[in-house]
Amino acid sequence: MRRFRLPPQILRLVLLTLGIVGTYLVARTLLVPQSFGEYGWYRGAALEEIASHTPVFAGKKACAECHTDVAQKLAHSEHQTLSCEACHGANREHALNHDVVPAKVPNSFCLRCHEANPSRPKWLKQIVVKEHYGEKCSDCHLPHQPSQSP
Amino acid sequence: MTTGLTNAVAEAIPTFQGYVYPNEATSHPVWSVLIVVYPYITGLVAGAFIMASLVRVFKVKALEPVYRFSLLTALAFLLCAPLPLLFHLGHPERCFEIMMTPHLTSPMAVFGFVYAWYLMAVLLLELWFDYRRDLAVWSRTATGFRGILYRLLTVGVMDVSEPAVKLDAKMAQILSIVGIPSAFLLHGYVGFIFGSIKANPWWGNPLMPIIFILSAMSSGIALCVFNYLVLTWIRRREVDMRCLDTMAMFLFYALLVDAAVETLDWLHRAFAAEEGFQVMQVMIREKLFYTLNVGQAVIGTLLPFLMLGSLQLLRRRVPELARRRMIFTSAFMILIGVLAMRWNVVMGGQLFSKTLRGVMSYKFEFTGGEGWLMGLFLIILPFIILTVLVKLFLSERLHASEPAAQGGGAV
C-alpha cells in the first residue's frame, strides 16, 4: 500500500498556519482583560471605573442637612421644585468643608428663568424687565419665598 | 492675544445652516479624508484581484501578461490598507482589541479577520504558489539581499519537479476561486459599514455594499490598465494590444454595471422622495456639486463610458495609438471618479444633519493627521511599494516561467 505523503508545500503551510493561529490564541489569553464578559461583551470593570468619578454637585438633600430652616421655607413656596445648587451653583466643596465659601448668586440670575420669552410655557411667571422693575429682584421678592417681600 | 481672538472668531462663524444637533456642529467631520482613502484602497485591491482571477478562474488567456502584475498591485495596495484606519483611530495603540474582542454584531469587527484572511490565506498564498517555482530557481543564483529574500520566501520548499509545479498550479487555482468571494467580503464589508447605518439615510440602504463592490471592480481594473501602460512606457516595451483591449472591454462592462446600479440608487431616492430627500438635495447642490456632478458623474462615468463604449463598437477600426490614449485616459478618469465617489459617500453622509433640517460646513485641513497631504501620501505609498515589488519579482532580468506569467510583451 502506498503511504500517503503530504506534499512539502502543504505541510509547511499547515505548520505555518498552526503557528499563526497558536500565536493568536496565546495573544488572546494575554490581552483580553480579565473582567471582559462579566456582564456582556465588555469589561465588567468599566462599570466601577465610570462610577468612580467624583460628583461635583452636592444635591438638595445635602444642603438641607445643615440649612434646614431655609429648606423648610423653600419647601412651602413656589420655588419648592428648585434645587439649591440651581441658583447657588455646585457646592459639594462647601458641603464637605464648611470653610469653603459658596459663590454669591448674581443679582440678575432670576432672569435666567423668569425673563419673558414666547417659547416658555404659560404656567411660568415671566416678566419683561423694562416693564417690571429695573433694580434688584430681591428688593421685592425673597428668593426662597418669592411671593413674599423682605 | 491674537490666537484667542482668531479662535473666538472661528467659533463665532456658524459651521452649519438650518438646524443640526449640537454634537454635529464640529469644524471637522468625524470621518474625514482617511476614511475616504481606505475604501478606495481596498476597492482597488479587490478589483485588481478580480481581474487577476479572470485569468485563472475564467481562463481569459488574453490577460495572462498582466496576471502577476495585477496580483502584485493588489498586494502593494493591501499592505497599505490598514494605514488610513490606524491613523484615524483616536487610540491606535488599542487597535489589537479589534482582533482580541471583536464584537461580532459590528461590521467593523470583521476587519481584522477578513484582512488577515485575505492577506495571508488568499493573496500571499496565491502569489506564493504562482511564484514558488521561480523563487526556488532564482534563489539558487541570486546573491545578497535578494538571494536571502528568495530563499526565505520559498519556505524551504525547493522542489521544482513536474508534480510539485502541477500541485502549485492547482492550489493557485483553488485560491483564485476562493479569492473571489473573499475579495467581495474584503470590500463588501466596507460598503456594509455604511449600508448598515439606519440612522443615516444617505448611507443606510442595501445597495451600498453592491455599489461599493462594483465601483471597486471598475477602479481595480482601471488601476491595472493604468499601471500596465505606465510600466510598459517606463520599460520602453511594446504594449500587448490584445491584453489591453481585453482589459478595456472588462473595464467598460464593469463601469456599465456599476453606473447602472448607482443610477438605480438615484432613481429610487428621487422616486420615493422620503423625508431626507430635501436636505440631501440642498447638500448635493451646495456641498457636493463639483465632486458629484463633475467628478463622479462626468469625469468618472460619462466620459470614460463614451470613450470605452465607442472602442467596443469600433474596435480595431480605431488606430492603435488612439486606442491606447483613449484607454489610458478613461482608466485615469475612472480612478479619479471612483475616488470622488468614495468622497461623496463618506462626506455626503456627514454633511447633512440627522435632524434632516440642516447642512454642515466642514473645514478640511491640508496638513495634519487627517489632512489632504496625508491622504495623498497614503495613495502614493502603495505605488512606491509596488515599484519595489516589481523590481524584486517582475524584473526583466529574471526569467519568468510558465504557466500564467508568460506571453508576448509580458511584464
Next chain:
Amino acid sequence: MKTQVSRRSALVRLGAAIAGVLTLPVARRAKAAVQNFFVSSGAPKGYDPTEHKWLMCVDATKCIGCGLCAEACKKENGVPEGPYFRTWIERYIITKPKPGSVETRGETLVDSPDGGMHGFPECPVPTDQIEQSFFVPKLCNLCEHPPCVQVCPVGATFKAPDGTVLIDKNYCIGCAFCLQACPYGARFLSPVTHTAEKCTLCYHRITRGLKPACVEICPAEARIFGDLKNLAADDPLQKFYENNRTEVLKPYLGTAPRVLYAGLDEEVR
C-alpha cells in the same frame, strides 16, 4: 528525503510545544500586569447593576429653556468646551402660515445655541407670528436595542444591566462608528480623551443614591428620573408614564428608545 522531512517536522512540533510550556508562567505574569492597569478603585461598593433599571423621561411642557441642566451636566461630567454635549435643549418656533396661504403652519425654526447651556437669546420671530413655541431637552435615549452598541467593533460601549448605555473610555479605540450610528446625535468624540462620550445618566451619582445633575438642577421638573425596579410610593416617574400620553423619538428606526417624552410636536426629530 521523506524521513528527513518527517523528522524535521516532528522536532519542530516538539520544540514549539516546549516553548509553549515554558512561556506559560511568563504569560501569566504579563497578563496580571496588563490587568492591573484596568482595575480601579473609588467606585461605590455594594452596587449591583442587576438590581436597578434606570430611566429618565422628559416633560417638554414643563421645560422653560433656562439651560441650567446643560450647564450643570458640563460641570458635573467635565465635558470639554465646544460643540460637545451630553445633554442639550432645542428650541422650536413654529410660525403662523403666511396670510392667504392654505397651510396650517408656516416655517419652523429650530435652534440650540451652545446646546442651550447659557439660556436662549431673544426670540427671532415677533410674538404675534408665533403659532407654537417650546423647548425640548434631549439626551441619550437609553435604547433597548441601541444601534451604537451594535456597531461598536470592540465592545467599548455597552448596555449595562441597569439600563444605562455606557462607554468604557479605557477600551474605546475612537473609531467613531457609534457616533455615526446614533440617530439622535447623542454622542461626540472627546478632543481630550479621543474616545466616544455621551450621557451616562450621571452613573457616578445614581450609583450613590443621588440624582443625575440635570434632574437635580432642573427648576421645572421637566426631567423625571427613577428606578423601574425600585419604584417608590407615589414615584414621579411612575406618575409620569401612567398619566401622560408619551412618545419616543424616531420610533420607526427600531431602536426602541426608552426615554419617554410628553408634549412633543410633529416637528421634533
